[in-house]
Amino acid sequence: MTVWPAWEVQEGEGATSWFNVRLAFTDGARVDALAVVADGSVSLEDVRAQPALCLDDLAALADWIEDPLFEACGVQPVPEEDEPVASRRARPPWPRGIEGRWLVAEEYKAAQGDGVDPVLAVMCATGHSRRKSLRMIAQARDAGYLTPRHAKR
DSSP: OEEEEEEEEEETTEEEEEEEEEEEOTTSOEEEEEEEEETTEEEEEEEEEESOOOHHHHHHHHHHHHHHHHHHHTOOOOOOTTOOOOOOOSSOOOOOHHHHHHHHHHHHHHHHHHTSOHHHHHHHHHOOOHHHHHHHHHHHHHTTSSOOSSOOO
16 A cells, blocks of 8 residues: 555644545455545545445555555554454455355356346455456356356257
8 A cells, every 4th residue: 555645734723634545455456545634534525446445445454544644654553442344455355266166156047146246346346357257257157156258059
């Protein structure tokens, strides 16, 4: 994760700081955000992700970048009472092998049943790029969890 200051506004004894944040993943996925640090908390003003983030990942993004942002600007976070401990991982781990292929097939079929783009559903579920998701869908087909794309004549 890369964090660099964008600008800062002094307000009395405190300051509000904006930071550019870039998260780059090994599979080519990228998240760019404009984060605001003020009064010991972090909020996001703008987020751009390639591929798009699912809602669960978007909700976890602020928590995930909070500590590095506070460290970058030298601010101590304000502790909240009974704050639940959340995972600091941007996306949940996806099982490999047969279990992963079966889950990809289930996501794909559920999306088809709901009338939404099945590839996008697999991308959101796995957190992988379109190319990697298509590869995983092909592996699920090869394993027999999905019907063949084209019927052989």
